[in-house]
Every structure is written in C-alpha cells, then in structure tokens.
Amino acid sequence: MRTRLAIKFHGMLERHLPERRVFLKSDTDTRFIRLRPETQLIAFAGAGLLVCWTILATAILLMDSIGAGNFREQAKRDQSTYQARLHDLSAQRDSRASEALAAQERFNAALDQISVMQSQLLESETRRHELETGIDVIQKTLRTTMEDRETARKALAELRDGVGENEAGTVLAGKDGGAPVDFLSEALARTAAERDQVVADAQEALVQADELSLEIALMKENNNQIFRQLEEAMTISVAPLDKMFKAAGLPPQRILDQVRRGYSGQGGPLTPLSFSSRGEELSPDFTRANRLLEQMDTLNLYRIAAEKAPFALPVKKAFRFTSEYGFRRDPKTGGRRMHRGVDFAAPAGTDLFATADGVVIHAGWQSGYGRLVKIQHEFGIETRYAHLSKIRVKVGQRVSRGEHIGDMGASGRVTGVHLHYEVRVGGKAVNPMIYIKAAKDVF
Template identity: 80%
Template sequence: MRTRIAIKIHSILERHFPERRVFLKSDNDTRFIRLHPSTQLIAFAGSALLVAWAIVATAIILMDSIGSGNFREQAKRDQRTYQARLNDLSAQRDTRADEALAAQNRFNAALKQISVMQSELLESETHRRELETGIDVIQSTLRDTMKDREIARTQLAELQGDLEEGGTGVIQTAASNAPIDFLAEALARTAKERDQVIVDAQDALLYADEMTQEIALMRDQNDAIFRQLEEAMTVSVAPLDKMFRNAGMPTESILATVKRGYSGQGGPMTPLSFTTRGEEPTPDTLRANRLLDQMDRLNLYRIAAEKAPFAKPVKNGFRFTSQFGFRRDPKTGGRRMHSGVDFAASAGTPLYATADGVVTHAGWQSGYGRLVKIKHDFGIETRYAHQSRIRVKVGQRVSRGQHIGDMGASGRVTGVHLHYEVRVGGKAVNPMIYIKAANDVF
C-alpha cells in the first residue's frame, strides 16, 4: 500500500518536476549533478517561502513607515495644540494668581479692620452704658432737687401767709420763738437755694440734651461700624462659600463636620450681652451677635479649606500634559480612562500635599510607581504617582503645602511627570474642579 502511494506521488512529481541534470565542466573533467523531483520541490518551496517572506516584510516596513509618518505629524499637531492651550492656561494661571494675591491682601486688610472695628464697637458700647448710667444719676438728682424746691416754696408760702394774716399776735409769737432777723435770713437763704436749684435744673437739662445728642451720635457711629463690618464679612465669606459650592461640596454639612471636630477652636463664639438683669437684648446686641456668628462661619470655612484639596501639588514651573477623562493610551494607543491630571516638570521637582490629612500609602504600586496616598476629611483621598523619592511615611499627618516627595518617572510612564488624582468616596473625580474653584480665593 505504501509503495503504491509512493509510486503515485513520484509520478505526480515527475510530471511537474522532471528529473534534471546539471553539468559542471572544468578544464580537465566534466561532472553532473542529478536533481530529483523531491529535491526540486524542496528548492521550489524554499524559494517561494523566501519570496513570500520578502514581500510580507517589505509590506510591513512600508506600512510602518507610512503609519510612523502620520503618527509623527499627528503628534506634532497635538503638541502644537497642547502648547497653545498650555500657554493660555499659564496666562490664566498667572492672572488668577495675581487676583488671588489681591484677594488675600483684601481679606487680610478686612480682618484687620474688623478687629479694630470690633474693639471700637465694644469701647463705644461701654461708653454709651456709662453715659446712660450718668443720665440716670443726673435725672434722679434733678428729681430730688425739684422736690426740695417745692418743699422750700411751700414753707416760704406758709411763712408769708403767717406774716400777712397773723398781725401783731403772730409777730409776738414769732418774736417769742425766734428773732425777726433770723426769719429774714432764713427766707433769704431759702430764696437763694431756690434760685440755685432752678439754675442747677436748667444746667442738668442742658447737660441731658448734650448727652442725648452724644448718644445719638454714638449710635450713628455704631451703625456705620456695623455696616462696614457686615460688608467686610459678606466680602470675606461669599468667595469661600462660592468656592465650596463650585467644587460640588455641601457647605452646611461640611461646616457642621468641622464644628464637631473643632469644638474648642472653631465652635460658636459666646454671644454678646450688655445686661445681667434678664432684659431683652437690644437691636445692637442682636446685630453684634449676628456678626459674631458670621465671623465663626468664616473661621469654619478657613479650617475646612485647609482640609479640602484646593491647592496645586506643584508650585514650580510645570506643564499640563494630560487632562482628566478618556484619552489615547501613550503606551498601547488604545482609548482608556485617565483618572487624574498630569503635571510635567524637571526630575526632582518638589511635590506638595494639597490639603491636610494622613498618609495611608507610601511606596511602590503597580502602574503608579512610587505612590503616596493621603486621606483627608469629607471622604476625600489624593494620590501622587510616579515619584522619584518619597519623603513621608504611612500614618504621618501632613499639612497643606507640606513637601511629600519629588517628581520622577517611576512606574508606567513615558517621561518625568506627576500623575495627580482626587477620589471622593473611592471614585475618581476631576482634580481641576477643586483647583479652578479656588482660583479666585487662594
């Protein structure tokens, strides 16, 4: 059976590849090489494979060359586009930095003015209470003096009536009791006291009018101070409230969380009270207490701002090389989700914590390279990847602006940069939401 198959195959090969002889002739001898059909088939197959391989390799090289040229052109166009956008962002950043510096200066000036105005307000209120007490004393003295004057007038009228109606008998009775000269002296002294009482009463009324005008003037001054304080607090609190709302953070729950954690430092201030007699608070007292509540709210906002990632992780010169969202993977070319933003700068550029928190990871992690994770309040976590050197340890408490590491190219990267992430409740969000929200405040 095998012999038949072999003979049949050999006959087929003979038809397509008949046996050939190749003669090799030299000066002295002639030789030939016999090429069997199987040998010719092997040679033909090898030649065909070699030609096919050459064609495929050439096609691959041409396709790669064409694709590389298109890729380079696209990369150059993308680079020019990114450069233009980065220049615009850099100009906007400089503008926002100047505005933030000016806002910070205005904020500090407003706080200083608030402190001065608060001191003036307390002093003026104390002075007003002293003046009110003085007016009460003057009015009491005036009432006593007028009462004494009425008594003196009654006594004088009785004496004059006795002199006019009593006649000689009265004179004799008076003479028997006291000399006429003594009576006249008493009458003159009473009249003098009466006149002095009238003068004192007039002076007291004039002084009361002056005190009333001074109190009205002080009230106007207090009203002006209150208005300035209220305007300053509005200017100070409104940007912070807007910053948190633009970042999508619920302000009331955040302030309540801060207040619970800072009951000794950030709790409510003690309301003003200018009386201990259980009286209803005056409108000025209520107004001052509202200002104190606003100052406490401002303090809570400042504490909360330290705990949320509103700062930039890089303070030196840098470029944004990749934004948050879907992008073309720089390694594979496929479309993938980029869960952070990339800051590119020179190797060793210092990296800073963007908010107060506790370090939960400081070491190598696949893809991220040398990675630092910081846990913040309000369920927020920040990540700083691809570092060349880590300068914090797990469990360490860090503050906003603290140096936590140096920029590098560890992990899955194409060059030196920082991959910066913000996660809320474990879900990645765009870090630029927080950075842009703070542009007009910090």
C-alpha cells in the first residue's frame, strides 16, 4: 500500500517536476548531478519558506519602525505637554508663594492690630470702671444733697411757724426784743441761700450724670466695635490654620494640647481678665474679652505648632517637579516601584532648607539615598533630604524652619541632579504634598 502511494506520488512529481541533470564539466572530466523530483520539491519548498520568512521579517521590521516613529512622536508630544504643565505648575507655585507672602504680611499686621486693640480695650475697660465709680460717688453726693435740702426745708417751715406764733410777743418786747428777730432773719437768709445752692448743685450733678451716661454709652459702642474687629480678625486668622492642620491629617485639638503642655507657663499679656472692684461677677464685656484672649492664645499655639510641622518647601529657588509620590516606573530597572517622596529638580548646588523646626538625627551616607539628612520634628514627624552634594548640618544639631541644611546633588541611586524629599509620620511615609498644599493659603 505504501509502495503504491509512493509510486503514484513519484509519478505525479515526474509530470510536474521531471528529473533534471546538471552537468559539471572540467578540462579533463565531465560529471553531472541528478536532481530527482523529490529533491526539487524540497528545494522549492525551502526557497518558498525562505521567501515567506523574508517577507514576514520585513513586514515586522516595517511595523516596528512605524510603531517606533509613532511612539517617539507620542513621547515628544507627551514631553511637551508635561513641560507645559510643569511651567504652569511653576507659575502657580510662584503665584502661591507671593500670595503666601502677602498672607503672612496680612497675618503679622493683624497680630499687631490685635495687640493695639487689646491695649485699647484694657484702657477702655479701666476708664469705664473709673467712670462708673465716679457716677456712684456723684449719685451718693446727690442723694446726700437732696436729703440736706429736705432737712433745710423742714427747718425753714418750722422757723416760719415759730415766727408766726411769736410775732406779737416779739413786737411787744420793745427795743431789747429786736435781737431774736434779727437772728431769725439771718437764719432764714442762710437757709434760703443753702437751699438755692443745694438746688444748683443738684442740677449740676444731674447734668454731669447725663454727660457721664452719654460718655459711657459712646465708650460701650466703641468697645463693641473693637470687639467686633477683634472677633473678625480672630476668625480670619484662626480658621485657615485650623483648616491647614485638618488637611494635613493632624487633629487640631490634639496638636494644641500637645503644644500647650510644652508651653504651660502662666502670665503675660494673654492672662484672662478676672479682676472686679466689688467682687461681682464678670460683665458680658469681660466674658467677651476673655473669649477673645482665649482665641488669641489658640492663635499663638497654632503659630508655634505650624513652625514645628513641615508646612514649607525645601527649595526656594526655581525648580520643577520630576516625580510625584506613589507607584511609578523605576528609572533604573524599568519595573513598577513605590516612590515614597517627591523629587525637585534644580541646578547642582542649589540651597536646600529645613521645612520645620527640629533636631538632625542623621547626616551622612545611606545606601540608595546617597548623602542624606534626616530631621526629627514634633508630633512624630520626620523629614528626609536625599541625594545631596554637600551636607551642612551635623547629628544632634537643632535647626529652624528655613535654615540651610545642604546642597542639591546627584549622590546615591539617581539618574540626574535632584532632591528626593520625604515626610514620615510615626515612621510611615506620607505624601509630602499634603503638607505643602495644606499651607498654600496660609504661609
């Protein structure tokens, strides 16, 4: 069966691919190569496969070339879009920086105004107490004068009654009896003069009382205006700070309690008003003033807390963001990897600054980070500044916000000059932009 099929297949090949001989002739000999139909079929098949492979490879190369060209064009477009976006972000950053500077100036002006208003308020309260005391004295004097006037009137009436009853006896008394009459006349004249003086004093006291009442009313209105301005200033100053700490994930009340424990000394201009000249309960104005002083104390605590948290940028000169916080393509291996900070690119040697008050806990080389500075802040916050070209602080040194701590470089595992900036809370990395964005409308 197999022989028959082979014979039939060979015959079919003979019809289409007859046997051929290739003669090879030399000077002394002639030889030939016989090409059987099966050999020709194999040769044709191999040639066809070679041609197909060549066509397929050419098509793949062309497609790769076209795809690579499209990819490069897309990459260029993405790069230009990204650069435009970076320029916009840089412009927004500059705008925010100027706005923050203006807000800081307004904040300082508000604090100065609050201090002046506080002094005016205390002086006004003191003056009001003096006026109230003066009015009490005038009212007591007026009551005493009115009582004296009534006593004088009664005495005058009794004298008149006595003169009426003894008038005949006095006239009959003759020349020697004129002395009592003169005495009575003088007494009546003095009583009348005292009465007139009492009436004049009473009228003058009433006028002074009206003037003092008007002055007190004006003073109260002035105090109310001062209170309103102070309350508005406190609202404008405290609310953004409260919002900033909440946006950064820091519970404001817990932060204020922690700062208050560290600054627990008493006294100073923010001591609550509690004095009273007569041991009475505090007036509504005193209660209102104490509430404002509490808000001022809260504002001061917020100011202290804000200096101890990293609400600032580590780079003050022109820069651009080159990598955000989160998962990204590793620039070295190409794999997907978590990036636990943000990258700021600027020229080599650019000054870098601490973003909050704290203590340097590391200043040296660390694998991957290169030259690294770690600063420990309050509230369990730590900041890291990596890939520096030069470190300008040492371990144990206490630094303040805005203090120069190093220069930007390319040490460690990098592809170029930049700063890798990290913020860690309780040892866990968080997005530094949370703190930077939280403070953009305050500082």
